[in-house]
Amino acid sequence: MRPMRSSIWIALAVSWGLSGRAAADETVGLVLDAPGSTQGALLTRPLPAGVPVKVQLPVPGTDPTKGRLSVWPQPDGTCEREPSSGPQRHEIGMTASGTGDARVLEGVIPPLQLATSYCIVASFDRRIPDDSLAGLAEVVGKTPIVWHSVCQEADPTGEVAARVKVQIETQIKALGLDKAISSVRVAEAALTIARLLRVGDHCKKLGEADADLQAREQQYQAAADRHAAVKHGALCIPRKPGAPGLAVIGCTPPAATIAAWPAAVTRSGADYRVTTLAEALSSPALSDIAAALVAVSPAEMSELQGVAGLAPGGRAAKQAALKLKLSQPPAVRLPLALFVPARGGYVPVSELYATDANHAPTDEAGRVYGELIHGLRDSRSIVIGQLQLQRQQDRATAQGWIDHLSALADAIAGQIAAKAVVEEAEKALAALEASVSAELVRIVKLPVVADLLRQTASVPVRQMTGAAPLSDEKGSWISPTIGVLAAAPIVVARSRREIAEGWLAPYAGASIYFCRVDRVIDLNDLVDAKRCRKFWQRFSFTVGLLLARPDVHGKDVNGPWDVGVVPFLGFGRRMTQYIRLDVGAIPFKHVDLNPAVSDTHWGVALWFGASIDFDVWALVAGKLVK
Amino acid sequence: MPHLRISTTLVQGSNQPFRVRVHVIGARGGDDVAIRLWQTAGLPPFYSAVGGVTLDANGDGIVIFDDVRLAGPCTARIVADDDQSAVPLHLDDVHIEVQP
Numbered sequence: 001m002r003p004m005r006s007s008i009w010i011a012l013a014v015s016w017g018l019s020g021r022a023a024a025d026e027t028v029g030l031v032l033d034a035p036g037s038t039q040g041a042l043l044t045r046p047l048p049a050g051v052p053v054k055v056q057l058p059v060p061g062t063d064p065t066k067g068r069l070s071v072w073p074q075p076d077g078t079c080e081r082e083p084s085s086g087p088q089r090h091e092i093g094m095t096a097s098g099t100g101d102a103r104v105l106e107g108v109i110p111p112l113q114l115a116t117s118y119c120i121v122a123s124f125d126r127r128i129p130d131d132s133l134a135g136l137a138e139v140v141g142k143t144p145i146v147w148h149s150v151c152q153e154a155d156p157t158g159e160v161a162a163r164v165k166v167q168i169e170t171q172i173k174a175l176g177l178d179k180a181i182s183s184v185r186v187a188e189a190a191l192t193i194a195r196l197l198r199v200g201d202h203c204k205k206l207g208e209a210d211a212d213l214q215a216r217e218q219q220y221q222a223a224a225d226r227h228a229a230v231k232h233g234a235l236c237i238p239r240k241p242g243a244p245g246l247a248v249i250g251c252t253p254p255a256a257t258i259a260a261w262p263a264a265v266t267r268s269g270a271d272y273r274v275t276t277l278a279e280a281l282s283s284p285a286l287s288d289i290a291a292a293l294v295a296v297s298p299a300e301m302s303e304l305q306g307v308a309g310l311a312p313g314g315r316a317a318k319q320a321a322l323k324l325k326l327s328q329p330p331a332v333r334l335p336l337a338l339f340v341p342a343r344g345g346y347v348p349v350s351e352l353y354a355t356d357a358n359h360a361p362t363d364e365a366g367r368v369y370g371e372l373i374h375g376l377r378d379s380r381s382i383v384i385g386q387l388q389l390q391r392q393q394d395r396a397t398a399q400g401w402i403d404h405l406s407a408l409a410d411a412i413a414g415q416i417a418a419k420a421v422v423e424e425a426e427k428a429l430a431a432l433e434a435s436v437s438a439e440l441v442r443i444v445k446l447p448v449v450a451d452l453l454r455q456t457a458s459v460p461v462r463q464m465t466g467a468a469p470l471s472d473e474k475g476s477w478i479s480p481t482i483g484v485l486a487a488a489p490i491v492v493a494r495s496r497r498e499i500a501e502g503w504l505a506p507y508a509g510a511s512i513y514f515c516r517v518d519r520v521i522d523l524n525d526l527v528d529a530k531r532c533r534k535f536w537q538r539f540s541f542t543v544g545l546l547l548a549r550p551d552v553h554g555k556d557v558n559g560p561w562d563v564g565v566v567p568f569l570g571f572g573r574r575m576t577q578y579i580r581l582d583v584g585a586i587p588f589k590h591v592d593l594n595p596a597v598s599d600t601h602w603g604v605a606l607w608f609g610a611s612i613d614f615d616v617w618a619l620v621a622g623k624l625v626k
Numbered sequence: 627m628p629h630l631r632i633s634t635t636l637v638q639g640s641n642q643p644f645r646v647r648v649h650v651i652g653a654r655g656g657d658d659v660a661i662r663l664w665q666t667a668g669l670p671p672f673y674s675a676v677g678g679v680t681l682d683a684n685g686d687g688i689v690i691f692d693d694v695r696l697a698g699p700c701t702a703r704i705v706a707d708d709d710q711s712a713v714p715l716h717l718d719d720v721h722i723e724v725q726p
Contacts, residue, residue, distance in 0.1 A: 144637040144723045144725055145637060146637055146638055146639040146642065146725050147635075148639075148642075148644075149639045149642060149725075214645070217645070217647065217688075217690050217692075220688055220690075221690060224679050224680060224682075224687065224688070227680050227682065228658070228679075228680040231656065231680055239658055240658055240710055363712060366654060366656065366657055366712045367654065367712075369655075369656040370654050370655035370656045370657065370683075370685070371655075372656075373655050373656045373682075373683040374655055374683050376683065377683035377684075412682055412683045415682040415687075416682050416683065416684060416686075419682065419686060419687070419688060422647070422688060423649075426633055426647070429635075433635065
């Protein structure tokens, strides 16, 4: 066997030794929500293979954030289902780097396989958008809380937190963020909101306001009852049949007639003046007084009207006579009528008791009562002052009415005041309830709560790795190889086939892989790529030439067709990135064992060997086949 | 126009008693009015009651219903209208969220 020149060996070994494998990090950016993109994000450059890759995700701002990168090979389909395990599946943490608008989350993923599709999912925390937070705050502000129940619970804060949690969950679901914000965070945020709300303080204030309102309601009820008692119990004004309230049985109304002349009420500017009728005889408003009174007591007041109709010169004698008459009680009891300023006339009290066929108060009776109490509200002294003058002539009747109307006026005033107080208490309670709502809105917008309600965004990218950079062999499909083999030649001897003495020979050739070979990824982690099954990453054909000519029967063999070099063909498997084991066959021609026979014979040697793939040759080959 | 106004807290607990105030506004002074408060939507049994008040000189008054109970959870609607009054009173209604 003649070896080839060792200088070739040395050159190849140096070349192999000098060739380096690129190890520098490559940087790739992730662009979120790129216009027109159908994926969650896009990469800023082709994904390199064979080198660690730094992935950067822009996260401008100052709020705390962190992220996670999940990477796995995905020959086809989408990145929706992340495998829990498998070759080349990586889970990498991302940390923030930089500040302000230049801040990024970055993580370094290990080298990726050549010409293979990967899913890269970046998951990171970020605050929900400001407008979503504002909407969430408004919804939380409307959290329905039954305060008088909640405040009686053993843990009012927990109760409020539970209700706030429901509101948050509803709103984030409406915003489509329910998968991005974990239920743990929602619960934590709800509890924080409830604690910041100081539920105990609100319970105390609301409880006090409600108790105050209830007390005012009771006071109003008492005032209204007093009014009703005077109206129906003292004045005995009939109640409508079926109307709520206790019916007063056997109530005797006060006298509707009086043995006294009515008082005269005259107007002086905006004021009213009450005088006796006798004193009013000399009043310039006598005719008005007479006209008003004659409508109430036509017979008794006709004389007054007559005097009022006389000319001033002829009136004196009649006035004197009438004055004397009026200074005494009337001969008969007159209908009791009171001047009510709002009406501008006299109201006969008998009209308060008018009923219809069903014994229900007439509409007119109701209206008269309304005018009376209206007068008592605005002109109490005018109304009661008339009775006080009439008391001089009919003490009993007048005093009775004075007492009733005074009580009625007091009841009316008390009822009006009590109503105002109830309304004040209602407003105070409503303001407190509104303040809770406003407080909830404010609290949700606080940074401490907004930071809790962080969404975890996941953006998937699926991309195929491109060419490996720099001086790696660029993943060529063909590699020069050099090795040594052991062969068992099968020769013809004495007209029969036999196995001759074995060969041990160096060889050189090319490994043909039928797809681009990734020599960075660990052999056990290789995965099927779309255009290259991992089988063909490890197995290949080998063709080449023996570097020494073996011999048979002491004579050098030739290659086919008697050429001086011996080719071989093999099929092998990469055991490491560069070292392979091969088996194959070597066709050759040899002379006959009998030196007298000049014929040559075909032989074939079956061999197995070990070789090393080279990348210098691949570097050249890469340029040629680009 | 004479009308009614319901005043109460709009969030209540299921079957928990609460108070409702029905304000009568601008009616005839001194009138004895009867106001009906009744439930028109929500879960049965539907609430219904009648209360009355003698209006003050302004024609105003408050009818207090102090034991209103609503079944829940639901959104109940309660209406106040006049059962008896000298002048028609425009009704009022509110929706109450009844919590479980």
